[in-house]
Amino acid sequence: MLWLNLLINGLVWGCALGMVAVSFSLIFATTRFFHVAHAAVYGLGGYVSWSALKHGLPEWAALLVGIVVCGLAGAAIQKLLYERLDRRGATHLVILIASLGLSAVMQNGIAAIYTSNVLQYGLPWGNRTTIIGGALLTNTQMLTVVFGILSYLGAMWFAHRTVLGKRMRAVASNPFLAEITRLQPRQVHIAVMAIGSALVCIPGVLVPLDLGLQPFGGVPILLTATIAVIAGGVGSISGAFVLALVIAVLQNLSLLVMPGEWSIGITFGIFVIFMLFRPRGLFTG
Amino acid sequence: MTAYLQVTGLNKRFGGLQALRDCSFTVGQGRITCLVGPNGAGKTTIFNAITGFLVPDTGHVEFQGRSLDGQSPQQIVHHGIARTFQNLRLFADLTARDNVLAGMQDHVGEGPLGAIFRPFHTARALAAKQDAAMAVLAHVGLQDRASALVRNLSYGEQKLLCIARILATGAELLLLDEPTSGLSGAALTEVMALLRRLQAEGKTLLVVEHNTRVVQQIADDVLFLHHGHLLAHGSPAEIIADPKLAEIYFGGTL
Amino acid sequence: MDFLTTYIVLAEIYVLLGLSTNLLVGIVGIFSVSQAAVFGVGAYLTAFLLMHTALPFPVAVLLAAAFCVGLNILVTLPSLRVSGDYFVVTSFGIQLLATAVFTNWTGGTGGANGLPGVPAPLILGHEFTEPTEFIALTTIGMALGCLCFWLMMRAPFGALLRAIREDELAVAALGKSVLGAKVSAAALAGAFAGSAGGLYATFLSFVDPSSFDLDASIFLLTMVVVGGARTLAGSVLGPFVLLALPQILALIDIPTSIAAAARQLIYGLLLIVFMLFRPQGLLGEKL
């Protein structure tokens, strides 16, 4: 039953990827530039929680500390960097480059403090397994699924049921209109960055809990998540989450028919072709 | 006799909005025709359809007896039709002269191979084009501002530069989208004088215009558009005298 | 002084890459983060031709450059259909796809092992092995590249490209072919990157995927940004400054265990500071 195992494995990984995609979707749909440093915020969450755990905090409190720190970091990044750049009329290219710089600062800062070694949380309960649907799943993997679904539902609730979420969607659909109708897009941007950054801390802890912490690990995950965000339709939280699941499952199942070294290449290859045929182009404004 | 510009049965639907509905009209050669109508009447959509920026769902455009259907904006300029934009779309980081140069249709040195392998030929052609560009700028009265960056020009100067830029293409039919909006006083008078001068030189003008005073002063013909449909056409006096049209124009929707 | 000449040779190769990136990103405004992929194809192709055929060095480099012309047009095509922020992501995708091919196509690229033993250039019976000799080749390459760039920028072609960056629609309304100009620019950028690849492969005598990954593409972008976008001077200055930067940062005394990470951190900080306070770079125009 290789295919079933791969399918389940894909779904679990898809939930982790989905959390990153949902968090990035909130940010990208609102601010519309490529916040590459999100990958570094993802890394930050894992390391902060690791430190909290090593200082004797219980697991839930360590995660909470990570979430709060990431949220504050996200707000600070928006307020101190992106907003300033925006006020100076910076193009998106300039913001992208600044974001790449920030990424380098954060990742290397983490590497300088924690070394580049693969760190482990050292929580034995994480590796205990249960048989579910014919496949053995670890507690960490089950937590990933639970948090994945909760994050998705939480993000949907936030976007559609809360005042801030509604303001966020208004700003996303028409920034100019939002400006003149006193929706205060700048405040909305800060709030959305904080929420997206806080959210990405959850996979930022759960994935390393399973696979170990590395300072430079976030970029490939963010890029795959970004594909899900764009292919799923920017602004659509469901689209991002579902596409993340689809990509993860397909990457796993592709092993049935070909060697694994090509799965990343093919994922991005398909995406490039997709972008050629489903453009958001020149004259649609 | 075929009309200079003949627009027949244009329809265009954007989602639930019928932007153009069986829209037909003609423009006579050498005349100034004003396109009027309330906001959202489809005036800019007509411009887009004529100049190839928009493919209508149905309908035809003919210019001097030749069909323009399915042609790209670029090809349509080569037929002798050029347009301006309501929001100007000047190249803000280029000088006024370079904006005009960009409109010139002499393509020497506009490809990389010519630029690299025939540098002297390119330089000579460029010098000639710059002289021509200066002449065009002089024509609209901007010769003193040739080296200024567009972002440093006044709004009125920018409006004039828009016209200069399409004059540089050598087009015979000029489609001007609100050339006087936002202008008053001397600047307004200057643009109006330029439009008459262009007419005197043999150009044909199709102008989107909101200011009824301007329409009265410059238009030979007026086309009244409403909900994407040509509601009326005639002389300025006839259109302005029609109380029904005035009601639509000033009183909002009918 | 092989250290100095090696530095100059590498910087000159990177100037060609800087011109390539500047042309696309700075001048036409195409957000490409996959220029290292095209550079890599030029390097691998030159290495392959020199190792497996009897073609002389100049022919091999020309063939590689010609291939990169086609390739760069192909990878830039999505930018004609997709707007800026979406294209960045597409471009990241192209870069990762290229890295996957470089790493996994063992038959063509040597895979992750790379291709060692690329023969040194042999021109008119003389072998260019030492940096002191090789510098002649890269200097000629760089000079030709700069000349082309300068000629283009002063010709109407340059003005057309700048106009496209500002407003494609307006350019189309003036009867100009936006597609044609973009394709031409992409072709030239491909030729620059491809020939840089040929020089790079023969200078190091070794190619492997690590030189052409996402970090390399970002490094190219940084060079253009720090040097200055849209100017010839910026494209030349950027590579020289950025290649010297690690050596300058090495002078700062930091405990060895964190020194390297701290230097990378400072480098990131520089990017942010430039974007905040000097987006035009050292010698460029505002991005």
Add this chain to the structure above:
Amino acid sequence: MLRISTIALALALAVPASAQTIKLGAVLPLTGPAAVIGMQEQRGIQFAVDEVNAKGGVAGHKIEMLFEDNQAKPDQSVLLFNKLVDLQKVPAVFTGYSGPSLAMAPLAGRKKTLLVNGGAQADALDKASPYLINTIPVLAGELEVLANYLVADAGKKTAAILFENNAAGIAGRDDFLASFEKAGGKVLAQEPVPFGDTNYRPALLKLAATSPDVVFVVITSGTPQLADQVRQIDAKFTVVGSTFFSDPELIANPNAEGFTHTQVLINAPEGMAAAFKAKYGTEFDFFPKQYYNAATVVMTCVEKLLKDGKPVTGENLLAALKEIKTFKGLTTTVFNTNTAATQINMNRINGKQDNLLKVIAPK
């Protein structure tokens, strides 16, 4: 002015050699994903050098180490190699990772500078340059031992391969494939994982589906995560590997029970490992030990040259190395060729201990 500096130069040359510091270089990946290992290598070298300096240096000369960060990139490696050789006149440069080593190898030959690799095991390094010295055996030799043991001693006939998709992993795959089939076994499947990725599950699932007797794993880091994931799929196969398995974190992992591997023998005395841990806060692992050993080899050659009154140049170092041939560092290292032969052990991890199964002496 010119005269004064000439005099100064003459004086400097006339000063007895004992006052001079001897500079050695190292070009290693100290940032980026490869830094995990590069930093360990750096610590190993520095630890050996500090130890020697604390005892008064090599024949009275202090050793100064100059580290450069190449981020595992070949162009930076070449630039930094030239920097060390030109500006600092180092006679020997330590390297790691096969790509950078292969890029520097031709230069080492031209510049007559000793290039010392203590960590990369790709076969291409064996004959890359007369001046490239590998103080660790290439993987082919080690895996031949493993394959023979598996087929002849343990009776394992079928295998699958999980490899890291980089030079080290690919070399391991190719060498194991050749050795295992030569020994009479059969390789059923192979799967790569991207370098730095610690999610091995899909690949493990696919390999497990072919029901091999053993799965040969060649990954340089992330082995504890591998053990957890092998355990999770309730694998029926034995996991076998090379020296990379002698990672204390792996050995301490209960899920690594039964993992069998070759080990290029390298043992540190108790006190030394503790001192290392006290100094750097990390274990005295395989790579620090190997680079400690490599540094010892080079410093032994330096010592011989100084005692013989010869200048410390790359050319002389190479000659001294060939002459000494057998080094007693952390392990006995024999240079019959440019690549060292050392003792290889077969080990199995049982009860959080790495237990010796068999010893294979250097040929």
